[in-house]
Amino acid sequence: MAEWTDAENRALTDDLTNALGARQVRTDGLERALYGRDSSTMEAEPSLVVLPRDASEVAAAVRITTGHGRPFVARGSGTGLAGGAVPLDGAVVIATSRMNRLLEVDVTGRLAWVEPGILNLDLSHQVAAHGLHFAPDPSSQQVCSLGGNVANNSGGPHCLAYGVTSAHILAVEVVLPDGSTVMLGGVTAEPSGYDLRGLFVGSEGTLGIATRVAVRLTPNPPTVRTLLLDFDDTDDGAATVSGIIAAGLVPAALEMMDRRAVEVVEAFAHAGYPTDAEAVLLVEVDGLGPGVQEAVDRIAEVARTNSVRTVRVAADEAERQALWRGRKNAFGAVARLEPDYYLHDTVVPRAALTRVLRRVYEIADNHGLKVINVFHAGDGNLHPILSYDSRISGMTEKVHRAGREIVEASLDAGGVLSGEHGIGLEKRDYMGLMFSADDLAEQDRVRSVFDPRRLSNPDKIIPGGSRCADAGWSAGTRAGEGAWV
Ligand SMILES: Cc1cc2nc3c(=O)[nH]c(=O)nc-3n(C[C@H](O)[C@H](O)[C@H](O)COP(=O)(O)OP(=O)(O)OC[C@H]3O[C@@H](n4cnc5c(N)ncnc54)[C@H](O)[C@@H]3O)c2cc1C
Known part of the structure; x- marks a missing residue:
C-alpha cells in the first residue's frame, strides 16, 4: 500500500x-x-x-x-x-454521480447519448415516451449507473435474448490516464478500424473513465407474456431450462430460484410464489402476438414433459409486475436474514447446472453456511448467495473459503469466473485458475497501451501488477488480503 x-x-x-x-x-x-x-x-x-x-x-x-x-x-x-x-x-x-444527464435522443436511429452517471432505469424511463428502452436490466437497475454497466459489461434477466451491455453500446468518449480524451467506436453502422469500444466495455475502469456514451435503444415489445413454472425437484427445473433452449426457443428472460430463495423472497415481496416448490422458473417471452402465444405453449409443453406442477401465465400487467417484483427484490429479501451476504457470480454450461448446484449445497453444508440460489438459468449464470454474520469470529474467512470452492467447482465443470459482476479485486487472484501466465501477460500488455503507469484503477483484474509487489500481494493468494472486511 x-x-x-x-x-x-x-x-x-x-x-x-x-x-x-x-x-x-x-x-x-x-x-x-x-x-x-x-x-x-x-x-x-x-x-x-x-x-x-x-x-x-x-x-x-x-x-x-x-x-x-x-x-x-x-x-x-x-x-x-x-x-x-x-x-x-x-x-x-x-x-460520476453528478454527470447524470440524458444528452440527446435519436428516435429514428434508436440511440441516445448519455452521461455516465445516469442511472440505468432512469434512462429507460426517460425514453419510454418514444416506445424505447435500454435493454440490459441488472437487478440493481434502480441505482446502478450506465458508466458502471459499461465498465462491468453488466447483464440482467433480459440479456438472454437481448445480449449484455456490450451489445448495446455504440461509442464511448473516454478520458485516458494522461488526461487526453478519445472517442472509441461510433454511431455509424460499421465503424472502421479496431473495435476499441469493445475493448473498453468490460475493462472495469482500468483503461480510463467513460465521460459520454452512445447507447442503442430497443423498441418496447408489443406483446409480453410472463410464466411462473414450479417444480417438486430442482433437477426438473434445470431440465426444463435446457429443454426450452434445446427446442430453439430464446425467451427474453429465464430465471430460476431454489426453495430457500422462494421462501425468503415471498416473505418479503409477497409476489405470489409457491413456497412449497423446490424450484421456480420465471420465464418471459416477448415479440409479436401470435409468435409469443406459440412460444408460451411450447414452453408449457417442455415444462410438462419435465413434471412441472403448475404453469401459471400472468393474466395482466399487475400480475406480471408482481412476479418480477419478487425476482428483482431477491437480494433485498436475503439481506433480511443475516447482517451480511456474499453474492457469487460464476457461469457453468447449462448441462452442468444441476451438478454444480448440488456441489454448491454440499460446499455450504460442509462449512455450516446458508446458501440461497437465484440466478439467470438461461445463461448458466449462477448466483449462490451465502448469508452470514461477520460479527461471529472466523465466519468471514469461512465464507471466503466456501466462495473459492464454488469458483473452483464452476471452473471444473467447464465454466468461467464471472458472468456479469466482473473480476475487480474479488476474483483478480483467481485469474490464474483460468488463464495461463502468457495470457495474463498479453492482457497486461494491452492494458499498458492505455495506461503505461497503471494509474487507472490500479491492481484490478490482472494479478501481480507492478503495485501488487509494493503491497506484498501475490498471485494465488486471496484477492486484496487485508482489504477484506
Ligand atoms: C442488489 C444488487 C443486484 C445486482 N444485480 C446485478 C445484475 O443483475 N447484473 C449485473 O451485471 N450486475 C448486478 N449487480 C452489480 C452492479 O450493480 C453492476 O456491476 C453495475 O453495473 C455497477 O454499476 P455502478 O454504477 O454501481 O458501478 P460501480 O460499483 O461504481 O463501479 C463498478 C466498476 O465500474 C468502474 N466504473 C464506474 N464508472 C465508470 C466510468 N464512468 N468509466 C470507467 N469505469 C467506470 C469502476 O471503476 C468499477 O471498476 C448487482 C448489484 C447489487 C448490489
Missing part, C-alpha cells in the same frame, strides 16, 4: 480545488470512508474524492491526479460486487 505524505496530499488537494472548486473536492474522513467501499465485502481508503460536473472536469481531475503520480478510480453508484470501485493505493475516487 503506497503511503502518501501529508504534504503530498495537501499539494494534490490544492491543485484539484483550484481547478474544480472546493465543492467538487471532498477530503472529509467520513466521505472518504463512504467512497472507500462498494457493494462487495472489500474496502480501502481513498486519498480524496472528486465529484466532477462534466467531462472537462473529469479530464482536469485525471490530468492533475496522474500529474502528481497518483492513481485514480472511476466510480458510478458503488453497487459493484467485485470490489471494482474500491480505491487501492490511496487512489483518488472520481465519482
Whole structure:
C-alpha cells in the first residue's frame, strides 16, 4: 500500500480545488470512508474524492491526479460486487454521480447519448415516451449507473435474448490516464478500424473513465407474456431450462430460484410464489402476438414433459409486475436474514447446472453456511448467495473459503469466473485458475497501451501488477488480503 505524505496530499488537494472548486473536492474522513467501499465485502481508503460536473472536469481531475503520480478510480453508484470501485493505493475516487444527464435522443436511429452517471432505469424511463428502452436490466437497475454497466459489461434477466451491455453500446468518449480524451467506436453502422469500444466495455475502469456514451435503444415489445413454472425437484427445473433452449426457443428472460430463495423472497415481496416448490422458473417471452402465444405453449409443453406442477401465465400487467417484483427484490429479501451476504457470480454450461448446484449445497453444508440460489438459468449464470454474520469470529474467512470452492467447482465443470459482476479485486487472484501466465501477460500488455503507469484503477483484474509487489500481494493468494472486511 503506497503511503502518501501529508504534504503530498495537501499539494494534490490544492491543485484539484483550484481547478474544480472546493465543492467538487471532498477530503472529509467520513466521505472518504463512504467512497472507500462498494457493494462487495472489500474496502480501502481513498486519498480524496472528486465529484466532477462534466467531462472537462473529469479530464482536469485525471490530468492533475496522474500529474502528481497518483492513481485514480472511476466510480458510478458503488453497487459493484467485485470490489471494482474500491480505491487501492490511496487512489483518488472520481465519482460520476453528478454527470447524470440524458444528452440527446435519436428516435429514428434508436440511440441516445448519455452521461455516465445516469442511472440505468432512469434512462429507460426517460425514453419510454418514444416506445424505447435500454435493454440490459441488472437487478440493481434502480441505482446502478450506465458508466458502471459499461465498465462491468453488466447483464440482467433480459440479456438472454437481448445480449449484455456490450451489445448495446455504440461509442464511448473516454478520458485516458494522461488526461487526453478519445472517442472509441461510433454511431455509424460499421465503424472502421479496431473495435476499441469493445475493448473498453468490460475493462472495469482500468483503461480510463467513460465521460459520454452512445447507447442503442430497443423498441418496447408489443406483446409480453410472463410464466411462473414450479417444480417438486430442482433437477426438473434445470431440465426444463435446457429443454426450452434445446427446442430453439430464446425467451427474453429465464430465471430460476431454489426453495430457500422462494421462501425468503415471498416473505418479503409477497409476489405470489409457491413456497412449497423446490424450484421456480420465471420465464418471459416477448415479440409479436401470435409468435409469443406459440412460444408460451411450447414452453408449457417442455415444462410438462419435465413434471412441472403448475404453469401459471400472468393474466395482466399487475400480475406480471408482481412476479418480477419478487425476482428483482431477491437480494433485498436475503439481506433480511443475516447482517451480511456474499453474492457469487460464476457461469457453468447449462448441462452442468444441476451438478454444480448440488456441489454448491454440499460446499455450504460442509462449512455450516446458508446458501440461497437465484440466478439467470438461461445463461448458466449462477448466483449462490451465502448469508452470514461477520460479527461471529472466523465466519468471514469461512465464507471466503466456501466462495473459492464454488469458483473452483464452476471452473471444473467447464465454466468461467464471472458472468456479469466482473473480476475487480474479488476474483483478480483467481485469474490464474483460468488463464495461463502468457495470457495474463498479453492482457497486461494491452492494458499498458492505455495506461503505461497503471494509474487507472490500479491492481484490478490482472494479478501481480507492478503495485501488487509494493503491497506484498501475490498471485494465488486471496484477492486484496487485508482489504477484506
Ligand atoms: C442488489 C444488487 C443486484 C445486482 N444485480 C446485478 C445484475 O443483475 N447484473 C449485473 O451485471 N450486475 C448486478 N449487480 C452489480 C452492479 O450493480 C453492476 O456491476 C453495475 O453495473 C455497477 O454499476 P455502478 O454504477 O454501481 O458501478 P460501480 O460499483 O461504481 O463501479 C463498478 C466498476 O465500474 C468502474 N466504473 C464506474 N464508472 C465508470 C466510468 N464512468 N468509466 C470507467 N469505469 C467506470 C469502476 O471503476 C468499477 O471498476 C448487482 C448489484 C447489487 C448490489
